[in-house]
Amino acid sequence: AQIIAEVSRTFNEFLLLPNRTRIDCSSATVDLRTPLVRHIDGEASAIELHSPFTSAIMQAVSTPELAIALARNGGLSFLHHNQPVHDQVAAVREVKNFKAGFVTSDTNVRPGDSLGALVDIMRRTGHSTAAVTHDGTATGRLLGLVTSRDFHPERHDLAEPVGGRMTAIADLPTVGPDTTLSEANARLWDERLDCLPVVDADGRLQHLVFRSDYTDNKRFPHQVVDAAKRLRVGAGINTHDYQERVPALVEAGADALCFDSSDGYSDWQAEALTWVKKHYPEIPVGGGNVVDGEAFTFLAEAGADFVKVGVGGGSICITRDQKGIGRGQASAVLDVAAARDAFRERTGAYVPICSDGGLVHDYHVALALAMGADFVMMGRYFARFDQAAGAKVPTRDGFVKEYWGEGSNRARNWQRYGQGGQGLLFEEGVDGYVPYAGDLDEGLALTVAKLRTTMVSCGSATLPEFRSTARLTLVSDQSFQESHANVTLRDAPATHS
């Protein structure tokens, strides 16, 4: 056997050194855009994420509801494939049919209308936001907005702000029709708003612009909210039924596909990638998972549009215990990032990489991106939110959410964990709980804020700059101890763990 000289390292073994903080670089101006798919080096990727977060291809994680919430925050979900094709297609359609828009005459509500009626209207029309007008008509005076996030199970009417969160239009900051999207985007993020009213010179409301409306730097008049704008969504696929699943997902409008395998360095995956690229050249398709440069190059040459990195590091994963296979996630990302850069030098094609699994603290996201990942994929992180599939279970101290691995008996995902074509012979994942963390919008906003301020400390205004200028240091056991608080805590700070 060949022994690789380098030790297999995890994120906990590294810290970032601060670089010079620049006057022109603040957390409001940090640009988190990142390419999702293969493109010619120096040109734009056909799909760019506004924020480098994707949710795991897992039953416990990526529901249509979570996909909608994540897409509205600039990230992307991959809906799982461990379900019949027609069910996955229905999930894709649910996201694509979602309208984050201004409601029209027949969908408005008035104070005092029942919550049940409002929910019915939203379900029927596919809207996430309803306008509350004083008489329930489109021409009535606009009192406020109610989003689907505002529903509070104990309140049954809209006479009072629902759950205390109905937004009065008059309280929202407004922008004029000449505001650029990037200016408005910065305001939305800074002020943590869902939408901005656009008013004309006389202060008359023209329309509302939502976070999900940003596509480029055009001016608002080109970005009308009643337009057929649809959120992006990805879908997982496997090397068994792809010839049936891929056509159905493409037809349903999936924006990107990803082969989901615990070991992507395989002839099966190369063969399946070749088939998809031949029959559906327009749909981007990712490959993985891999942990070294050789495997990355194999998939990139087979046509993968992005490659996922990570074996055995997932929070629910016991592959290393069961099969002795895997690699510390930091070493894997560093090695694959070097291979991606070499592939770009050799071919002129940039194939993005995704650090998948094992991100336990918010700062691990920054480390993964600094080490070369173009975006990250997380399961445990998203499983904690309301929008994820797992049941919310009360405990003595609060709530937890169910979270189970795709290699667990509960998931029975034999397509991902092919064990010699004989189904799932032994478990490679566990079934457990994660701390409940509330609404995705609020949790993700906090993680994004930490990422932005870390990048500012490292003097980086963009992710490519962060990758190329970040300086990392290995930590000793002693310095790891020193990193933590050394007092008795009243309250543990939230770090996403």
Ligand code: MZP
């Ligand atoms: P984490 O974010 O929970 O640490 O890891 C999520 C990742 O673990 C998934 O995206 C997937 O690659 C991997 N995974 C999913 N199920 C299992 C398992 O049952 C697993 N072993 O390792």
